[in-house]
Amino acid sequence: MGIGLIIPAYNEEETIQEVVKTAKKSKIFEEIIVVSDGSKDNTVEYALECEVKVIALPKNYGKGAAMEIGVNNIKSEILFFLDGDLINLREGHISKLVEPLLKEGVDMSCGLFENGRGHTDFAQRLTPYLTGQRALRRELIKECDDLSDAKFGAELALTKIAIEQEWKVRRVILPELSHRIKEDKMGLIKGFYARIKMYWQVFRYFRKNKLSYNSINRMIR
Numbered sequence: 001m002g003i004g005l006i007i008p009a010y011n012e013e014e015t016i017q018e019v020v021k022t023a024k025k026s027k028i029f030e031e032i033i034v035v036s037d038g039s040k041d042n043t044v045e046y047a048l049e050c051e052v053k054v055i056a057l058p059k060n061y062g063k064g065a066a067m068e069i070g071v072n073n074i075k076s077e078i079l080f081f082l083d084g085d086l087i088n089l090r091e092g093h094i095s096k097l098v099e100p101l102l103k104e105g106v107d108m109s110c111g112l113f114e115n116g117r118g119h120t121d122f123a124q125r126l127t128p129y130l131t132g133q134r135a136l137r138r139e140l141i142k143e144c145d146d147l148s149d150a151k152f153g154a155e156l157a158l159t160k161i162a163i164e165q166e167w168k169v170r171r172v173i174l175p176e177l178s179h180r181i182k183e184d185k186m187g188l189i190k191g192f193y194a195r196i197k198m199y200w201q202v203f204r205y206f207r208k209n210k211l212s213y214n215s216i217n218r219m220i221r
Helices: 016-026 043-049 063-072 091-103 118-126 147-164 182-186 188-209 213-220
Strands: 003-009 031-036 053-056 078-081 108-114 134-137 169-175
Touching: 003 016, 003 043, 003 063, 016 031, 016 043, 016 091, 031 043, 031 063, 043 053, 063 147, 078 091, 091 108, 091 134, 091 169, 108 147, 134 147
Parallel strands: 003 031, 003 078, 031 053, 108 169
Antiparallel strands: 078 134, 108 134
């Protein structure tokens, strides 16, 4: 059963090579695609240096669109998503996240940070449904027809479908893994406003689909 990795990335020149190189070392993936969502830095060039397929979008369409484009350009039966800004990614994290699908018949696994950085650990405990580290069966993602429109709510859109169709979902703890927050990338002020924009897109998806915070959280926990 083939496994394909999709890495949506926007201005991730600081971390993209570490993420891709670790993924390649795991030897789990038959395909790896980096989808640069209109990056203005060296994300595309650095990803290409890792000798993987790179799709460079001409402008920033949003995370959901980048994920969907990756799905449309990969053939594997299991789809694996990793964020491009991860810090301290290890091969063990990758194998641990896909194992429930291969050995336990799980439909989707969701990776949550633990003992990485205090603020990123806290954010994932508060909103585990937003984790970008996931593995799921290809046929299931076809049911999510609003992935692109959801933008930063893309992972929430997947969780919504999982609830509606009663997928078997497994939470997987990824110890000592973290990621660069927006304030790290853009500075305090710009990062803060980018964070507000992200959470607004998530809130808008919540409101549009009349979702219950408790039911969404229970699905991941």
